[in-house]
């Protein structure tokens with residue numbers, strides 16, 4: 293048997309031993325498709341579909357009464373989802389609420405926690421974070437009358453892929469009021485040491501926020517114990533809530549009880565909200581950081597989806613995800629040697645998230661060639677192919693197939709018939 297046949301055999305054996313394998317049947321995907329893009333948009337599960345349909349039924353049968361009656365009362369849905377999400381991030385249920393999007397939640401929490409005072413007026417972030425977070429930071433600085441050129445410090449990267457925690461810590465000086473970082477970097481998949489960074493920042497009196505977009509649902513967190521001040525995330529990636537699915541936020545217990553920077557009537561204590569008083573009495577939970585009416589139809593699928601996480605267990609998901617990405621990297625090294633690929637994510641388990649980051653000069657058109665073969669990766673400019681074998685619905689055999697198709701594309705140079713440019717949505 294040649295090496296690729298040995299690898300196929302290994303994939304089949306790993307699938308046979310896999311205790312999470314049965315979850316794959318719960319997700320919708322074309323028979324021919326090998327979906328590697330669950331880190332951008334997760335797949336629809338039957339359970340998410342069911343809980344969305346339940347909310348439609350509640351609307352159909354209860355109309356306005358659906359806020360309190362019906363199977364999934366809308367008035368409490370964001371809190372219920374917060375409670376279901378808490379175990380995925382190591383939080384108490386009061387510390388979590390399902391609301392907004394990453395960017396709007398970030399605005400809310402910056403409006404609440406960024407309080408420039410005296411010399412402490414700067415925000416520390418990095419040069420590799422997703423642009424939306426940086427736009428939010430700059431606009432919040434401007435709202436305070438501060439010039440981002442001077443007040444936003446962005447930690448540089450030596451290799452353009454990863455960040456060095458010690459360099460970040462060196463930049464935590466007494467001028468810094470707030471630190472915002474991604475837990476996992478969206479391009480390279482590097483997982484930062486949240487605990488170490490939080491401890492170091494707190495020693496300098498810096499408020500710490502994390503963007504969990506690329507880690508929630510992929511790996512466990514201990515936000516309460518690590519004393520992270522706040523966190524934001526989306527639910528449409530690893531949590532499979534659907535396009536535009538409502539996001540979430542975490543505020544540490546020690547900050548609960550304070551008024552939200554951006555208030556609205558859904559920031560209210562639930563029993564007080566309909567008093568319609570013009571003085572806000574904020575919820576004593578993370579619910580206080582909601583603003584307006586919750587987007588029920590974009591929240592309901594998450595109920596079903598999170599039930600799958602409750603059953604599967606985030607520790608088991610992480611274990612499988614690490615084994616799958618390891619298997620994928622091993623195959624890439626074995627089968628794609630000499631074709632010009634670089635594995636850009638860190639190799640140690642404790643420094644990587646749920647996707648493999650492959651760099652290639654022809655990445656944009658290699659992605660197009662993969663899509664022609666019904667393999668869905670994503671491309672991130674200028675040269676990254678992201679491949680995310682999602683533990684809940686990708687098998688080891690799927691991973692084997694993806695790498696073998698990639699090999700064929702490179703051998704036949706079939707990518708050359710495409711332009712090496714990104715599409716409108718990369």
Ligand SMILES: Cc1ncc(COP(=O)(O)O)c(C=O)c1O
Nearest residue numbers: 393394395422424478503505526
């Ligand atoms: C790290 C990160 N932050 C922020 C965003 C933007 O989030 P949203 O559009 O939900 O505000 C994304 C992806 O869309 C992301 O990957």
Ligand SMILES: Nc1ccccc1C(=O)C[C@H](N)C(=O)O
Nearest residue numbers: 331332333422478479505672717
């Ligand atoms: N929200 C989206 C809407 C349309 C297309 C992609 C996205 C993404 O989420 C991209 C993702 N944040 C990324 O890591 O690149």
